[in-house]
Amino acid sequence: MLEEAVDRRVAPFGRRLCEAIEARDSGGYRVVSLLDSEGPAPEPGQFYMLATERHWQQRGERPFLPRALSVADAEPLTSPFVADSATKREVSGVRLDFLLEGVGPGTDRLCEIEAGEAVWVNGPLGNSFSPPRELAPGAAGAILVGGGIGIAPLALLRRHFAARGIPTRVLLGFRDRVHSGGLDDLFACCEVRLASEDGHAGHRGYVTDLLAAMIEGDDASSAAVYACGPPPMLDAIAKLCSDRGVACELAMESPMACGFGACFGCAVPRPGGGYLRLCIDGPVVRCG
Amino acid sequence: MVELCGIELAHPVINASGTFDAIAAQRVYGDALLDDFPFAAFVSKTITLEPRAGNEPQRIWETPAGMINSIGLPNKGLDGFLAEDLPRLAELPVPLIVSVMATGHEDFKRMVAALDEREEVAAFELNISCPNVHSGLIVGEQPAETLALLEALRPVTPKPLIVKLTPNVADPAAVAVAAKEGGADAVSLINTLKASAIDPATGRPGIAAGHGGLSGPAVRPIAVAQVRAVAAAVRLPIVGMGGICSGADAAEMIAAGATVVAVGTESFRDPRAGKRIAVELADRYAAMS
Numbered sequence: 001m002l003e004e005a006v007d008r009r010v011a012p013f014g015r016r017l018c019e020a021i022e023a024r025d026s027g028g029y030r031v032v033s034l035l036d037s038e039g040p041a042p043e044p045g046q047f048y049m050l051a052t053e054r055h056w057q058q059r060g061e062r063p064f065l066p067r068a069l070s071v072a073d074a075e076p077l078t079s080p081f082v083a084d085s086a087t088k089r090e091v092s093g094v095r096l097d098f099l100l101e102g103v104g105p106g107t108d109r110l111c112e113i114e115a116g117e118a119v120w121v122n123g124p125l126g127n128s129f130s131p132p133r134e135l136a137p138g139a140a141g142a143i144l145v146g147g148g149i150g151i152a153p154l155a156l157l158r159r160h161f162a163a164r165g166i167p168t169r170v171l172l173g174f175r176d177r178v179h180s181g182g183l184d185d186l187f188a189c190c191e192v193r194l195a196s197e198d199g200h201a202g203h204r205g206y207v208t209d210l211l212a213a214m215i216e217g218d219d220a221s222s223a224a225v226y227a228c229g230p231p232p233m234l235d236a237i238a239k240l241c242s243d244r245g246v247a248c249e250l251a252m253e254s255p256m257a258c259g260f261g262a263c264f265g266c267a268v269p270r271p272g273g274g275y276l277r278l279c280i281d282g283p284v285v286r287c288g
Numbered sequence: 289m290v291e292l293c294g295i296e297l298a299h300p301v302i303n304a305s306g307t308f309d310a311i312a313a314q315r316v317y318g319d320a321l322l323d324d325f326p327f328a329a330f331v332s333k334t335i336t337l338e339p340r341a342g343n344e345p346q347r348i349w350e351t352p353a354g355m356i357n358s359i360g361l362p363n364k365g366l367d368g369f370l371a372e373d374l375p376r377l378a379e380l381p382v383p384l385i386v387s388v389m390a391t392g393h394e395d396f397k398r399m400v401a402a403l404d405e406r407e408e409v410a411a412f413e414l415n416i417s418c419p420n421v422h423s424g425l426i427v428g429e430q431p432a433e434t435l436a437l438l439e440a441l442r443p444v445t446p447k448p449l450i451v452k453l454t455p456n457v458a459d460p461a462a463v464a465v466a467a468k469e470g471g472a473d474a475v476s477l478i479n480t481l482k483a484s485a486i487d488p489a490t491g492r493p494g495i496a497a498g499h500g501g502l503s504g505p506a507v508r509p510i511a512v513a514q515v516r517a518v519a520a521a522v523r524l525p526i527v528g529m530g531g532i533c534s535g536a537d538a539a540e541m542i543a544a545g546a547t548v549v550a551v552g553t554e555s556f557r558d559p560r561a562g563k564r565i566a567v568e569l570a571d572r573y574a575a576m577s
Contacts, residue, residue: 010316010317010318010320011316011317012317012320013317013318013320013321013324013559013560014324014558014559014560015557015558015559015560051557057353060352061352061353061506062350062351062352063350064350064351064352064353064354064355064504064557065350065355065556065557066556066557106350120557120558122558122559125316254345255345255346255347255348255349256348257348257350257355257357257553257556258555258556258557258559260312260313260316260317260559261309261311261312261313261315261316262307262308262309262312262313262555262556262559263307263348263357263359263556264306264309264333264342264347264359264362265347265348265357265359267342267343267345267347267362268345269345273341274341275341275342275345275362277312280312280315280316
């Protein structure tokens, strides 16, 4: 059964403008860092609705709606730092990193964000991942499994678990060199096992092969699995974990207009009937 | 202050039914939502007699300056609404208008009668963009069906009945005239426009149901034209809606004949849009006086 994971961090009511403080290529992806001087630090798994202030409806009046993006990293800037070497302005708040791949008018525009640009932000939204022991009493550690752009929320989760001393193994998979990135930025200080469908890095094949081998060798109850990636990958992981009795949480994705429960657009089937609204009942759902 | 069918409103901006879930929003934003509630009245999502799960995904599709939706009226049903949602919606700092829909007069009457007893309910919005199971006709597309429904419901409640008009007819004013004749206190328009989009990746409709309703700024000129036509045909308060994103848009709708305006799709982009638009509108009128 899918059910709602742990609850959320409350967001400031409404959208707010945040400044992009950095934007850079990361492999085939982009990483955009925003300075949020108003909102709380997000929990791993939470997401934001993003839209640029300028030139949003720029091509054929699209994009129109904001886009939902998982936060890939978030760090309170406790000591004021100089954002702009020309003006020596001091800024403080939470730095929010988003991993982006242009796949349509919305993400294409977000990939064009330049430092200094203003971005509409609504969030943090949605629920967050649970600690391993909440998923299974015997789970001492975590296995994070990411596919493609879906590696994003796992970066913040890894940092979160590292700070709490939770043993964590990371398995990431990419289609090919163009559709890969974020490793040097978001997973720089941790050991990662890689898979790629074209064999350009790590195991040639699917990241789920790595997971299958890993939980084959484990006492299944000793770890909890956390996954985010394309739907076929999540289906495979849910089945693998269910067959082996491994506790598992999935961060899912669905087309979404609002992010706060208003539009009812992001429905995903709830086993046993009916639908979940992924924005408020997810994006993290428990399986098994 | 503004008045709508005897209900006092702090400003002339309310929400379009089904575009803001105040209970979900409170989970996301906490009590700040209540302290800074964006609407002068709250219109519930449409409720039906029995619970509904809603339509199979995909339910939404972005279009130029708008979106298509086919959500399918998911709701807890009358009993679930009365037990779970109504007590929570009663805590909102604004009057509550409950949107109801049924496929026959008896079901409609049962719902209105049950809600009429609850003092938390200030008024009803009748969603008539649905078929009458007996005639097979969409009630809101037929003046005669609309008149018959209002004549059935009018004796059931003294509370205001606001009829939500569909724009998918040749002459919405004729339906508004029938609503007034049947005893409606106000009309609200426009509902979404029937629309479809093809997913270029598959060559098939982007919405699983094949088509849905178009909303957003793309529909605003149509809404303005229909509000003008209805205002010219009947003396009834009008809740004007369709693509309102700003105080200027709200002023346009009021100039076209609306008494109050409702904000829908813009709330998806900006959760505080209702309040922002109310402030922009007040600033506009202050600058003119």
